[in-house]
Amino acid sequence: MSVIIVLVIASVVVAGGFLLAFIWSVKHGQYEDDYTPSVRMLFDDESTANKSHSTNKPKK
Amino acid sequence: MAENKHATTVLTCYHCGEECKDEDFVIEEKHFCCFGCQTVYEILQDNDMCAYYDMSTHPGVNRRVIADTRKYAVLDDEQVRTSFVHFSDGTQSHVTFYLPAMHCSSCIWLLEHLHKLDPAIISSRVDFPKKEVRIVFLEKEIALSKVAMLCDSVGYEPLLSLSDLEQKPERSFQRKRLIKIGIAGFAFGNVMMLAFPEYLSGAGLNDPALNNLFRMIALVLSLPVFFYCADEFYISSWKSLKNKYLNIDVPIALAIIITFFRSLYAVFVEHGAGYFDTMNGIVFFMLVGRYFQDLTYKTISFDRDYKSYFPLSVSVVKKGEEAQKPLSALENGDIIVVRNQELIPADALLIKGKGQIDYSFVTGESEPVDKRIGDLVYAGGRQVGAAIELKVVKEVSQSYLTQLWNNIDVSRKDDEKQSFVQILGRYFALIVLVISTIAFAYWLLQGDMQRALDALITPMIVACPCALLLSATFTNGNAIRYFGKFGIYLKNAFVIEKMTKTDAIVFDKTGTLTQSNTTSTAYTGETLTADLQHKIAVVAAQSTHPYSKAIARYLGNTTLYGVQHFTEVQGQGIEADIEGTHIQIGSAGFVRMPNALPQEHGVAYIAIDGRVQGRFTFANKYREGFERMIKSLQNRYTLYLLSGDNDADKAYLSAYFPADHMHFNQTPHDKLRFIKSLQLRHKNVMMLGDGLNDAGALQQADTGVAVAHSSNFTPASDVVMDVQQLTQLPALFSYAHTAKRVILGSFVLSIIYNVVGLYFALQGALSPVVAAILMPLSTITIVSFTTGMTTLAARWVMGKRLAE
Numbered sequence: 001m002s003v004i005i006v007l008v009i010a011s012v013v014v015a016g017g018f019l020l021a022f023i024w025s026v027k028h029g030q031y032e033d034d035y036t037p038s039v040r041m042l043f044d045d046e047s048t049a050n051k052s053h054s055t056n057k058p059k060k
Numbered sequence: 061m062a063e064n065k066h067a068t069t070v071l072t073c074y075h076c077g078e079e080c081k082d083e084d085f086v087i088e089e090k091h092f093c094c095f096g097c098q099t100v101y102e103i104l105q106d107n108d109m110c111a112y113y114d115m116s117t118h119p120g121v122n123r124r125v126i127a128d129t130r131k132y133a134v135l136d137d138e139q140v141r142t143s144f145v146h147f148s149d150g151t152q153s154h155v156t157f158y159l160p161a162m163h164c165s166s167c168i169w170l171l172e173h174l175h176k177l178d179p180a181i182i183s184s185r186v187d188f189p190k191k192e193v194r195i196v197f198l199e200k201e202i203a204l205s206k207v208a209m210l211c212d213s214v215g216y217e218p219l220l221s222l223s224d225l226e227q228k229p230e231r232s233f234q235r236k237r238l239i240k241i242g243i244a245g246f247a248f249g250n251v252m253m254l255a256f257p258e259y260l261s262g263a264g265l266n267d268p269a270l271n272n273l274f275r276m277i278a279l280v281l282s283l284p285v286f287f288y289c290a291d292e293f294y295i296s297s298w299k300s301l302k303n304k305y306l307n308i309d310v311p312i313a314l315a316i317i318i319t320f321f322r323s324l325y326a327v328f329v330e331h332g333a334g335y336f337d338t339m340n341g342i343v344f345f346m347l348v349g350r351y352f353q354d355l356t357y358k359t360i361s362f363d364r365d366y367k368s369y370f371p372l373s374v375s376v377v378k379k380g381e382e383a384q385k386p387l388s389a390l391e392n393g394d395i396i397v398v399r400n401q402e403l404i405p406a407d408a409l410l411i412k413g414k415g416q417i418d419y420s421f422v423t424g425e426s427e428p429v430d431k432r433i434g435d436l437v438y439a440g441g442r443q444v445g446a447a448i449e450l451k452v453v454k455e456v457s458q459s460y461l462t463q464l465w466n467n468i469d470v471s472r473k474d475d476e477k478q479s480f481v482q483i484l485g486r487y488f489a490l491i492v493l494v495i496s497t498i499a500f501a502y503w504l505l506q507g508d509m510q511r512a513l514d515a516l517i518t519p520m521i522v523a524c525p526c527a528l529l530l531s532a533t534f535t536n537g538n539a540i541r542y543f544g545k546f547g548i549y550l551k552n553a554f555v556i557e558k559m560t561k562t563d564a565i566v567f568d569k570t571g572t573l574t575q576s577n578t579t580s581t582a583y584t585g586e587t588l589t590a591d592l593q594h595k596i597a598v599v600a601a602q603s604t605h606p607y608s609k610a611i612a613r614y615l616g617n618t619t620l621y622g623v624q625h626f627t628e629v630q631g632q633g634i635e636a637d638i639e640g641t642h643i644q645i646g647s648a649g650f651v652r653m654p655n656a657l658p659q660e661h662g663v664a665y666i667a668i669d670g671r672v673q674g675r676f677t678f679a680n681k682y683r684e685g686f687e688r689m690i691k692s693l694q695n696r697y698t699l700y701l702l703s704g705d706n707d708a709d710k711a712y713l714s715a716y717f718p719a720d721h722m723h724f725n726q727t728p729h730d731k732l733r734f735i736k737s738l739q740l741r742h743k744n745v746m747m748l749g750d751g752l753n754d755a756g757a758l759q760q761a762d763t764g765v766a767v768a769h770s771s772n773f774t775p776a777s778d779v780v781m782d783v784q785q786l787t788q789l790p791a792l793f794s795y796a797h798t799a800k801r802v803i804l805g806s807f808v809l810s811i812i813y814n815v816v817g818l819y820f821a822l823q824g825a826l827s828p829v830v831a832a833i834l835m836p837l838s839t840i841t842i843v844s845f846t847t848g849m850t851t852l853a854a855r856w857v858m859g860k861r862l863a864e
Contacts, residue, residue: 015246016246032235
């Protein structure tokens with residue numbers, strides 16, 4: 001039965017990893033603005049189409 | 061004449077999309093309505109940023125009235141600066157500006173490309189729902205005031221107000237709650253999974269070691285939930301107990317604590333399964349409920365006071381020099397300069413210039429008030445015309461207008477205690493307590509100690525008012541969401557309940573029932589020749605009085621012709637000579653009408669060479685659908701009308717309001733007192749208003765509804781309603797009533813579940829399995845019932861609205 005013990009612990013650890021990922025994303029404000037990123041991702045195409053020397057966008 | 065207007069094709073501004081009415085600026089075959097719009101276009105063109113105009117048509121913001129950029133100078137004041145800059149490492153600074161003009165994806169694009177306009181800007185990021193832009197810039201190369209001016213120069217005026225100086229910690233609170241939900245959900249899911257084998261096998265697994273391990277993991281996972289996630293329930297119930305008052309969190313906290321310790325007892329003493337999954341479930345579902353309850357509209361502030369209405373700074377004259385001073389530092393005796401379209405921030409004496417103060421936002425009176433040197437000018441008015449100098453006599457927080465905010469009964473704002481959900485929850489907890497004590501006594505008499513204890517404790521686990529509370533939270537939460545789709549934004553869930561209690565509705569007239577800044581003009585009298593019409597229009601265009609402006613607009617063409625001997629008699633009328641024709645426009649007395657009435661509002665007479673030809677009448681334009689709305693509200697509610705304006709419309713309005721329910725020439729304080737007097741007669745009052753003059757009344761009313769125009773200021777209120785939606789008020793009420801019915805329906809459902817749970821618990825036979833099934837099952841059915849019903853109701857109400 002010891003294999004079940006290993007599996008249970010492994011499953012809890014994996015789930016814990018996702019929990020940490022969630023906490024990280026909340027702390028970095030990923031749930032704060034749920035609209036602007038959807039618009040922003042369309043911009044790069046626009047500006048490269050219009051401009052030849054479009055410099056790479058600064059990171060956030 | 062009307063045909064004349066339509067013959068010319070309507071030119072719209074390339075930048076903002078408004079009609080080019082009076083002026084027309086053209087560059088590269090593109091038309092602009094004003095110099096401001098043209099300037100923005102030129103800036104963008106110079107920087108190769110015309111992609112702005114490709115994304116949406118006419119993305120710009122009208123720039124006809126440009127704010128004085130000198131006001132940004134105050135941002136370089138060290139104290140003000142530090143309160144705006146939220147991060148600085150010596151080279152880079154981060155600042156967040158609130159830009160209410162932001163409205164489309166083009167705006168986002170432009171504001172995120174500010175670095176192209178000025179190399180000292182490193183980056184900028186927009187938070188569209190909040191209408192904020194966060195700018196990172198090199199503080200050595202560009203001053204904060206220049207950053208604000210840059211935003212302003214492309215058409216986005218940063219709104220700087222005193223209330224921004226007081227930071228808001230609300231953001232971290234929501235984040236903390238999300239994290240709590242995450243942890244509780246994680247624990248709930250995993251503990252549930254670990255409990256399954258035990259439930260399915262009947263009574264424990266064959267392997268005691270495995271059994272023990274599962275229980276230990278469940279216990280460990282529950283610890284953070286019990287000690288961290290649920291802390292707000294303990295804190296809130298402790299606070300309420302200290303105030304000798306039982307709030308809804310008390311039974312919840314009790315249920316959580318009892319479940320936790322009962323489980324510890326089960327695991328360590330009885331060596332059986334605990335109720336850990338049930339406890340985690342309670343915490344998880346309650347937190348989710350709270351999260352939805354607190355979800356409000358990010359962009360809308362419901363608690364604005366005068367601080368956000370006034371600008372951040374004001375021009376102060378000191379030893380002949382003008383400097384910017386933060387409003388909070390303004391003192392008695394300071395000499396301030398107020399320019400065209402600027403607000404007067406404090407009660408002050410006029411010492412230089414001619415005051416033409418537009419109090420429309422404060423009092424609802426639509427005509428500017430004349431002030432002469434030595435007159436006292438109240439704060440809140442807007443100067444129209446040349447700059448004036450004033451001497452401050454009262455500090456900002458002490459002025460007549462701001463006193464309104466200090467006049468409110470604070471006691472009545474305790475919404476939560478009055479909520480019937482709270483009351484029901486409290487009774488519910490008491491009833492459960494009584495029943496379980498009876499059961500305890502019963503089993504004790506039977507001599508079964510173990511059962512007696514179980515019967516006392518376990519009812520709290522199943523009968524926690526969890527489902528009861530969730531039904532209200534989810535119904536109201538979903539209803540608020542649908543209200544939002546109507547363009548009606550509610551401060552919180554309690555507002556829905558308060559609306560259902562309303563029995564008296566008070567309307568403000570100006571700007572609420574009437575369309576602001578639009579008057580319908582009509583002419584009666586002898587027919588005017590085209591030439592005369594033209595001349596009258598030219599004379600009328602010389603004056604800034606609203607009636608003159610309305611006449612000029614009505615007659616159109618105001619160009620050519622030299623005007624001679626133009627004189628304006630304040631409050632009476634204007635006269636002038638044009639090519640030998642003497643034209644007088646004004647009151648009956650002014651044009652020397654025989655048997656003139658002493659006071660007439662909304663009328664201007666026309667006299668040509670001393671002979672009265674006819675008169676113009678001006679009427680406020682009422683909103684479309686206004687009549688239908690009043691008709692359908694009339695039967696169920698008592699309606700009142702309060703107006704800061706004169707009673708010119710009294711005759712028209714008497715068709716809708718009883719004569720003694722209409723009050724004109726009301727000061728802001730009168731309005732507040734009127735609401736109070738209604739409340740003293742045990743009326744539950746809803747007040748609808750739009751301006752600062754209604755601010756006091758809106759706060760005093762049981763439900764304050766701020767009607768929002770395109771302008772970004774709305775006074776503090778419970779509801780912010782888009783002005784276009786005003787006539788949907790009856791639908792709003794019927795939806796609020798539906799929401800209440802849905803809550804009652806789901807209460808019945810949750811009581812059924814509770815009776816089932818109590819049936820087991822009172823026998824002292826509530827096994828962990830039963831609790832584990834009952835808790836999530838009841839929660840899920842109730843949540844889906846409430847959301848389903850409110851969605852259906854919303855569809856129905858909306859469908860009806862479309863059919864109209």
